[in-house]
Amino acid sequence: GYTSVLASSPGPHHPQPLSKEELEALKVAFEQGNLSGVVSRLQETLESLKNVQLDVGITGETGSGKSSFVNALRGLGDEDAGAARTGVVETTREPTPYQHPQYPNVTIWDLPGIGTTDFHPDAYLEQVGFSRYDIFFIIASQRFTANHAALARHIQALDKNFYFVRSKVDADLDSSLRRRPSSYSEVGVLQEIRENCLEGLRAQEVDSPYVFLLSAFELGKYDFHLLEETLERELSHHKRHAFLKALPNISLHLLEKKKAAMMKQMWLVSTVACGVHAKPIPGLLISCDVDVLARTLQGYCKSFGLDEDSLEKLAAQVGQPVGQMKAVIKSPLATEISNSLVVQLLTQAGGKVPKLSKEVLSSVPVLGSMASGALSFATTYKMLRSFMDEVAASVQRVLIKAFETETPSMEGRWRQDPNIPRKSLPLPIKCQNFIP
Template sequence: MGNASSSQQAAQSETLSFFTQEELNKVKSEFETGGVENVQPLLEKKVKELDNTELNIAVTGDSGAGKSSFINAMRGLSKRDEGAAAVGTTETTMEPTGYPHPTLRYVRYWDLPGVGTTRFTAGSYLKEMQFKKYDFFIIVSAGRFRENDANLATEIKRLGKEFYFVRSKIDADLYSMKLEGGEFDEDAEMGKIRSDCVSKLGKAGIPDPNVFLISSFKKNMYDFPQFMEALADGLPSIKESVFILALPNTSVQIIWKKREVLEKRIWMLAIISAGVGAIPVPGLSAACNMEILIGAIIDFRKCLCLDDAALRILAERTGKSVEDLKAAAQSFLLGEITAPVIVRMGLGAVGVTVSAVESALYLIPVIGSLFGAGSSFLMTYSILSDALQLLVECAEKVLAVAKGAE
């Protein structure tokens, strides 16, 4: 019983993290004086804020380190895709260039010019790049650790910003070592490279730095999966949730993290549905707002990389067709989301138990009980929870197919 209580408290704490104390007090006051109808606009504002939260990620490092390829990998694109960062053997970035996420337009990766170019010396670089405007930094380095890498890390630390150090092109480094002949232990060689980076960053005054060895073309290998899971650490709660949703689906763990973020939004949408002039759903014993349900499920698909645009990019990369990927997912939720589709889901949600009601209501901060709003809240909550779980399962199946093809 104690473990269940601790789990509920943790879930409630995570849900509350979307709100400031002032916002929570406002929600409580409005609910006590006007009920759900007064709370609805406050939650609509919060959902809009979550959707429009800006996140600016700076990708910096020496010229030729592979920054553009890295940005494309983080956005799930190849250099041939529309909107991809230009990739070349010479310096292709001459000024900070922002690349928006394919579906989350307020998330932007900034490709900064190489610090080692003649146009930008180490002394002028830090000032001209306006470092303060970025939420966190990724230093991309290739080959041996350089003085510029240490200078960048030191300045970022001075600004009080989080940074991650990425040693790129590790696949090429390891391949070259193999060609030299003799005994070769990949894990041991990676350990030496990682230790060298950590040691030299330590000498520059950066204790316990985050160092990852990756290939932008092999996102399921080396340190790339661990890198993806570590990236959100250190961000404020709302920005952390936005960044998690912007990550490509490189592992089951990333998909699960996305589910956790989206679960926190469901109760807000359910209350909004309960407070709106709800549209009756034929064949159901409750009223739901169809626009909210359809919009939420389409949004879930985008965040889980299951929309047609994301599937087309994945199909190109893996040599599979979009139809093959959808067939592997085996879900009607990857087709057009219409009122009959919602009805189909709602019919399966009618038999919700009282314990499920209590579990859902427990996660609602301050308000306490919404039994007065009743059926509309519960039906929306149940339908969206079921839809999210089905889409998570779809994402896992598509990932398995992609890994098999790669």
């Protein structure tokens, strides 16, 4: 049946399954022969993925680096326009929302400090409007105290997710290197910091604590990939998609994650584009909604920082002409994403899909009710996959071009420890301010 087919495990070219709720809604519409209802429901799913609201609360003691962490998650430096105020004294008196510069549905909240002697976690959570946040980051730049632990227990009791973050580990590493240059070990220092944090939390009776070691100025290093993987497991599907899409492009690993997340949605886009609003494409034996596809391609470029605004910002940050950034972007990304370009790409994809059309028809049976549905879907799906491959390749070329003077240090680190997966290496430090 329709539900069992969509719920089956997808192969490399198969559509990604929907959630149980989405499957049930589609099953009812399909069994009632309501084709427009099916496509309409899929369109709603796409819109919800694009517009889902994600609210992240950042809290901790005064001077722990809360505001810098807020900025880093938004791809901003502390001096950039729109950045949260930072300083050694408490600069946040009330919960302050900071929208993501390119994804306004993602809001990072800078919350007041918790370091006062009369701190009461229940009153604090009421003051900051506890219910509005999806997740909390509890930050410390030294040891975690009784205040951190008490806040964590209250958040846990109210059934919300929280994550301990030990900030400023880059400063600790620099200090250790100056003090003990001959015996310095980055791994050893990080392990010492981690054990110190865990001991402090256990002493405050926090069960099975886990601490992520991070630096707001080198966000892609240390434990960020572990934090990202944890959030991927624990956030709901739509919230996870919003968080991942909004993260700055700080490592090749993260770029691959973004690509994989968007690939999972391609069958959804293809089905909607070939639905009831599809129109015949002149010169091709297919029908699709070219407007939907053009907006999708524009969204891919935006998420990977290949739109005009992101490229200009990157060029200004690294002091290079924007033309040098654009020079390494190959066609079709080098041209404006327009409806005519979409038709051109569909034409190129059209000769590569005969086998795929039979395969996808069995995975998305609703297409069988559409005129030329399978061929239209297969052509659209192939075009999106090819475009995404080129996006992923181009953004790597752009970032390497932008930070090419720092690339040898990345290679040097890999040569020192070949066990480090290349894709997990962070992109150069300057890249922390690159907004995707």
